[in-house]
Amino acid sequence: MSEDVLSGTITIDVDFSHISVRPTSRKETRELEIALIIGTLFRPEIIKTVTEPREFTTWIDSLAIAAGALAREKAGYSVGKIAEELGRTEATIRRHLSGETKAGQLVKETYEMLVRGKLKLEIPAAVISKDEIEKTKREIDELRSELKLIRDKISEVKTALAEAKSSIEKAEEALEVL
Secondary structure (H helix, E strand, O other): OOOOOOOOEEOOOOOOOOOOOOOOOHHHHHHHHHHHHHHHOHHHHHHHHOOOOOOOHHHHHHHHHHHHHHHHOOOOOOOOHHHHOOOHHHHHHHHHHHHHHHHHHHHHHHHHHHHHHHOOOOEOOOOEEHHHHHHHHHHHHHHHHHHHHHHHHHHHHHHHHHHHHHHHHHHHHHHHHH
């Protein structure tokens, strides 16, 4: 990466140790499902995939179904029950669980990271060139200068208005005397 680019990732240390990899209740199953969705979604290679607007909704839906299917499978649900709960065909659920779909493969990989205690959330930091930062600083300085000029002009106008008001009041007093 060139020197004029700032980038990186922020690694969030989330404690996934309380997530049961073999859930025994609906609550634990839901927690595993959510951990799989979030853990997969925030993998660096996935973030790049979901930034394509046309692919976003399809990809997120597929990811959510794959995560829900795997969490339920680990809880001992049958393929038929999983399909019923997730509103998909048994064939779709089987494809996700067998890793035939990209979402199914990725969710399985995330599950394995979770099992090994290696699941970390990495969020990409903004990538901004130093030139862009300098340009923005110059624009801010210019805007500050313009703001100062405007404030000075407003102050002058206020002073002129006060003087005009005073002149009008004096003229009114002079007219009352006549």
